[in-house]
Amino acid sequence: MTNNVLRIEDLRMYLGGAEMPVRAVDGINLKINEGETLALLGESGCGKSMTALSLMRLLPSSGRVKQGRVLYMGQDLLTLAEMDMRRIRGSGISMIFQEPMTSLNAVLTVGEQIRESLLTHQGVKGAGARKQSVDLLRSVGIPSPERRIDEYPHQLSGGMKQRVMIAIALANEPELLIADEPTTAVDVTIQAQVLALIRRLQKERGMAVLLITHDLGVVSEVADRVAVMYAGQIIEQAGRESFFGDPKHPYSGKLFESLPALNKRDQPLYVIKGFVPSLRTDFKGCRFASRCDYVMPVCREKTPAMINVDGGQVACYLYSPDHAPEPVRLVESVEPVSGRKMGSEEELLDVTGLKVYFPIKAGVFKRTVGHVYAVDGVDINIPTGRTLALVGESGSGKTTAGKGILQLIAPTGGRVRFQGEDLTAVSASSLRHRRTEFQIIFQDPFASMNPRMLVRDIIAEGLRAQHIGGPDARRRRVVELLEMVGLQEDSADRYPHEFSGGQRQRICIARALAVRPKLIVCDEPTSALDVSVQAQILNLLRNLQDKLGLSYLFITHNMSVVAYLAHEVAVMYLGRIVEQGPVETVLTQPSHPYTKALLSAVPTIETGAQHSAIRLEGDMPSPSEPPKGCYFHPRCPEAITVCRERYPGRASLNSSHSASCHLLSGGD
């Protein structure tokens, strides 16, 4: 093809000193055609962001391009003078970043930030620039752009900020847009909006898009072609259809298998053995060889070259006629193992009318002027050995609900009955003793352990605080726990920073298990982890549940994790539960309009036509001023008059499935 917008030839980019450099990008070849979306897919630390920064010549100070060419419209960007490069940045190639909150300057209005870009590259000023900015904002779907243009970033919601970022990036009609994880920091309904926007703009303007992501779902939604990156190299390139239909490289295949889903409920998730190798290693042979199930002697000797297969390319000897014994098909169907143990029906936790309000204080005397209704009347119950998933977007109050149940935040109202005893009513000292029975695992494995403590002390902390056992008994228990979560015994005498994200999450699980709890609140335990590591943690959590009869309150926004792990699911919106029921029913036959929208916004991996989602407009309202009537009605595509007036009561659809919606309860 001749109409390449960008061609990368054998690009190598190293970070750090001359001895033992980090080979972040190690010889990649890519091309992006006009009007095409290429997704660069890979797990964290595989060099995909560094590739993008190399193209833009925005490398960190320790990074340098060792070799290679980056041809943009036939011009090698790496040899351009900085002055000329500046002209290309923003007008030829522009970039949007992951974090919309920090990518905008907080002290300039939105309009000023867009006009800056217009002025730099086109020299447009004054009324003309203003008109152009308004048009840009309108084209990225911001309502009433004439008013928004004079607002500051803090007056916009997260989704709006990401739109403004896109508007700035598009201001000069670039030929190529680089989107570095554009939706990782936003909620799934916003993600659907942003992805739809990128897709629409690309069609309208015929620009090329390089989309960097770790999310297979996002890739399947927007990409035309996919390039899979592993340890600094591209290992597979293929069209979307053929990639999702028949991934060629063993690594790609395993990635699909490690994704959780409803139909995998009866089997453990596939786990890629071992770890991603350190990029400091001086590689010999295929980088995936040590983790590959199909490894052959030749894999360890020589780096495989790209081989053309079915219109795509793959760097694997399995497809080389000289080495492969026979053609292979990687995605196999695994025989379902015996069905999961069902927990007993014995009630463990029963929450009724849980309310957590945070006062808003203002003025000199800090009078309470209002409340943030973070959790506003939540009823849930969890039987022994079962998992209830609490799902919702960020700001829906699910984490606060979890902490309110554990009495880490004092609830404003309601009852939390744990084995029949109301935790909100017990004294502080007896609550401290009862804390052994309910534990929590956090989202961020980096913040959840004191970096100054040994793993041994971290795990034994609960035992010490509760005066369980002597020093010897504690030592033995720590070893036992490490083994239970699949870590080496010598991990005990190391510090948290020596472990990877997945290993840290295992340590956190061990710490929670140390006091033999009955209930564990899992607050998004896998959302900071890569897909293959997520599979390990989910498998571990499930094994532990089967073995120890634990109950989980699983707080998450990831629907596929819910589908895989949960027995029941409760959907939360603005501090209230809008729908609750068994996981199969809720996920396959959602009743509440919000649940429907949420589920349809989740990017799905389909080989067929791209599915049409119910797009929710706007963002979640502030929990300090919930809308009158049904909280969801301003965004609800099916809202009727009564929705604006009263909050709907709960309508039972059957014995276990209920939803709060006027449409279901017949408007009363």
Added chain:
Amino acid sequence: MFTLFWTDALIFLLLIMVALFTWYARRKEHLRSPWRRVGRSRAAMSTMVILLAYVAIGLLDSVHFRPTLDRDGEAKSLVYSNEAISAFDWLASDLMGRAEKTYSAPFATHLYSKETVQLPDGTQKRMYPKLEYGGAHLAGPGEKAGDIIAGSLRGGVKGLLVWIAAVAVFCTVWGRRHGRSPGRAVALITSNQTEFRWRATLITLGVLFVLMWISTELSAKYHVFGTDKVGEDVFYQTLKSIRTGLMIGTLTTLVMLPFALILGIMAGYLGGWIDDVIQYLYTTLNSIPGVLLIAAAILMLQVYLNNNSEEFASVAERADLRLLFLCLILGITSWTGLCRYLRAESLKLREIDYVEAARSLGVGQPTIMFRHLLPNVMHIVLITVVLDFSGLVLAEAILSYVQIGVDPTMNSWGNMINSARLEMAREPIVWWSLLAAFVFMFVLVLSANLFSDTVRDAFDPRLRGVE
């Protein structure tokens, strides 16, 4: 007989604390690695040598004892002098004893002003009298330059020899620890292939040794920095001032740390009315002009000292008490800044997951503060302490200058500057007191600032991994 002044006791306490901390930090990777980063900086290693030299003089000057008085063997019982002197005084007793009549310029052989002198033949004459000690060994004025050069060379050679011996010992020890022969160690260090910047360290040490031996050699026969109004050697004074400066810089920290740590962490972690009270306290304290508070406290103390002068065995003891009080009052006025940082950090850490996890495990509040918050705010404490040090040394000079600093009898750079102030107006100008104080203070503060810069960078979590 040894005597222990209050400040001596506290400085040794601080030394023990530093030693204990070092021993503790040796085993903790997260504490060791920032210090290793400090060791990789040339500037930090060189300035550390200079700082250690200052500390050594200060510590020598903090070992006080009362010498025995010679009583012609008349009594069997030992009699001790009333005035306690320090180990440093004992080493530099030559310098201390050789007082001239009044001002003399550096390396002078005659006084700075004319006096009427009675000549042996009975006639009187206005002339520059010869100094009693400075250059007294010279036969004629023409010999001075040659003598000074010869003395410098002698001192320089001695310094070099000592340095070579020190380097040899160091290389042998270093080589043994790293399994290298001494020769190989020398080669590695000179080509700068060691992890820590030993070459820069050793060069600084060499320069320091040469300067030390030259000044020792010369100060035995001359007044290197001249003499002051009462004829005391300025070089001696400025060396004695080191202790005062270090005391102010370090003891103040010792005083302020408990306030800042306990109140800051409590305010941040516990919140609520405790936070309000502590914030109110430090906001109020911060609103009082510091100089005013210090002046009031010092003047009150002075009244007390004057009224109860019989309770103190010596002038030095009284001066020491005033120094201690100055440290206290400086500590009380300066904890608020650190306290505020610590409160802010604790507010942040209170919400962090591992603290939440500890609470969910039922860990008590004091334990959480001690085990989870304290170790995680220590880098802020260290950075603040090191950065504050030079500021406090300068503060002492300023306070003494306005006469609310240390006791006028105590040697300090501030007092030296203060007394030099009056002499700046006379003609010809007496400049050497000011210059000596300036040079010594400048070198100390510059070294401390350069060193603290590196320490801050090494401990700043945001810069971690940049390297």
